[in-house]
Amino acid sequence: MAELTDVTQQAIDYSQRIPNNVDLSTDRTLQRALERWQPAFLNWWKDTGPADSAALQVYLRTAVSVDRDGWANFEYVRMPEYRWGIFLTPRDESRKVNFGDHCGQPAWQEVPGEYRSTLRRIIVTQGDTEPASVEQQKLLGATCPSLYDLRNLFQVNVEEGRHLWAMVYLLHRYFGRDGREEAEALLARRSGDPNNPRILTAFNEKTSNWLAFYMFTFFTDRDGKFQLAALSESGFDPLARTTKFMLTEEAHHMFVGESGVARVLQRTCEVMHERKLTDTSQVRAQGVIDLETLQRFVNFHYSVTLDLFGSDISSNGASYYTGGLKGRYEETKIGDDHLLVGGSYTVQEIADGEIVSRQESALTALNARLRDDYTGEVQAGLNRWNRIPEKFGIPFRLTLPHVGFHRKIGSFADQFVSPEGRLLSKEEWERQSARWLPSEDDHVFVGSLMGRVIEPGKFANWIAPPARGINNLPIEFEYVRFD
Ligand SMILES: [Fe+2]
Ligand SMILES: [Fe+2]
Numbered sequence: 001m002a003e004l005t006d007v008t009q010q011a012i013d014y015s016q017r018i019p020n021n022v023d024l025s026t027d028r029t030l031q032r033a034l035e036r037w038q039p040a041f042l043n044w045w046k047d048t049g050p051a052d053s054a055a056l057q058v059y060l061r062t063a064v065s066v067d068r069d070g071w072a073n074f075e076y077v078r079m080p081e082y083r084w085g086i087f088l089t090p091r092d093e094s095r096k097v098n099f100g101d102h103c104g105q106p107a108w109q110e111v112p113g114e115y116r117s118t119l120r121r122i123i124v125t126q127g128d129t130e131p132a133s134v135e136q137q138k139l140l141g142a143t144c145p146s147l148y149d150l151r152n153l154f155q156v157n158v159e160e161g162r163h164l165w166a167m168v169y170l171l172h173r174y175f176g177r178d179g180r181e182e183a184e185a186l187l188a189r190r191s192g193d194p195n196n197p198r199i200l201t202a203f204n205e206k207t208s209n210w211l212a213f214y215m216f217t218f219f220t221d222r223d224g225k226f227q228l229a230a231l232s233e234s235g236f237d238p239l240a241r242t243t244k245f246m247l248t249e250e251a252h253h254m255f256v257g258e259s260g261v262a263r264v265l266q267r268t269c270e271v272m273h274e275r276k277l278t279d280t281s282q283v284r285a286q287g288v289i290d291l292e293t294l295q296r297f298v299n300f301h302y303s304v305t306l307d308l309f310g311s312d313i314s315s316n317g318a319s320y321y322t323g324g325l326k327g328r329y330e331e332t333k334i335g336d337d338h339l340l341v342g343g344s345y346t347v348q349e350i351a352d353g354e355i356v357s358r359q360e361s362a363l364t365a366l367n368a369r370l371r372d373d374y375t376g377e378v379q380a381g382l383n384r385w386n387r388i389p390e391k392f393g394i395p396f397r398l399t400l401p402h403v404g405f406h407r408k409i410g411s412f413a414d415q416f417v418s419p420e421g422r423l424l425s426k427e428e429w430e431r432q433s434a435r436w437l438p439s440e441d442d443h444v445f446v447g448s449l450m451g452r453v454i455e456p457g458k459f460a461n462w463i464a465p466p467a468r469g470i471n472n473l474p475i476e477f478e479y480v481r482f483d
Pocket of ligand 1: 130159160163224250
């Protein structure tokens with residue numbers, strides 16, 4: 001039985017073609033524009049959404065309210081019938097711009113003219129990542145390790161689709177014709193398409209197996225969280241309210257990643273412990289993923305995701321802040337003047353053939369700061385993962401590589417830095433980097449383990465079952481129905 005949660009005053013109107021809590025029916029022009037975009041979105045989903053999934057009945061959650069408690073309803077849904085909608089957290093009439101030059105003024109309900117193009121760019125860049133990840137994950141369903149995991153993949157996918165709606169609403173509602181054109185372009189770009197790629201590099205990489213999927217949702221969806229958190233501080237109130245609600249959904253995506261990697265680690269450690277194995281090839285021969293390969297995947301996904309924070313030193317970052325457009329992580333919980341004029345922040349860079357730390361203006365170092373906040377949270381996740389080998393008495397620990405390792409953007413772009421933070425020559429890098437990043441062989445090996453498991457309650461050999469099911473249901477619940 002699908003259980004309907006209590007829907008109070010923040011209820012979402014599902015009687016309309018586009019479910020929403022923004023009184024869409026009172027703005028006919030906007031409603032019509034979005035209703036024209038809707039079939040294009042559905043076509044995009046059909047083309048690039050999860051392959052061969054249209055007929056499946058998936059036990060999904062749908063937002064039914066923006067209340068903090070009980071905002072979601074769980075039921076079987078065919079994904080093309082998922083009710084993608086527009087949900088903002090409730091408006092706080094007394095909300096102010098909380099940082100930058102306009103600090104203390106009432107939060108903006110319309111786009112300030114001087115920030116129009118900047119805000120549009122911020123929204124488009126965020127919006128572009130949402131459909132991109134769906135495209136990257138398109139083929140994973142064919143090799144799911146269980147019905148539970150298949151359902152989680154689809155949940156992430158439909159919610160990334162909804163995040164696209166969230167950004168497209170802002171474009172249509174606040175940016176006129178330019179916004180409508182950008183909304184169309186969001187459906188035209190394709191992850192990995194050399195002629196019309198997604199905006200950010202990490203979103204053009206392949207997510208070719210489930211280990212990559214868990215790593216992506218742990219590392220890259222968490223970048224999403226930090227970007228959304230910084231935007232949820234925005235002085236442009238509709239952006240703040242939209243991103244706040246997106247964060248509610250994002251938490252589950254990161255859970256899928258963290259618990260996914262933990263279950264892989266659990267299974268590998270179980271096998272190593274039971275059969276007293278230490279050697280990589282022996283571990284692989286048991287059909288589980290060796291710890292060294294897990295470390296190389298960590299190195300890859302972490303370093304690629306760090307690039308999403310942009311240049312360490314950034315005048316754009318500074319002007320987003322002084323303009324009141326994008327704040328720091330948990331801006332309003334920080335006890336300073338929220339202006340940052342004259343403040344400083346420690347950054348790392350290469351000077352005279354050495355990696356050195358120096359003080360940079362707090363304003364221009366905001367990207368580095370957000371990235372460091374991100375790293376703190378990622379490290380806490382690794383610490384939790386590391387309790388698993390510890391529990392089995394296996395002396396292996398996952399570690400994060402140095403911030404300069406394998407970077408394409410920022411102060412370490414195209415430098416050669418080892419995971420321990422040693423500056424290398426190009427030759428040294430080429431000799432050693434195969435030990436640090438997933439090789440062709442690793443991909444072939446991980447790929448060879450992937451095979452579809454769709455019997456309720458069964459799991460692929462390389463991954464442990466989760467601790468509990470979705471929405472308090474048993475693990476062997478039929479999370480996806482093929483009838
Ligand atoms: Fe998202
Ligand atoms: Fe996400």
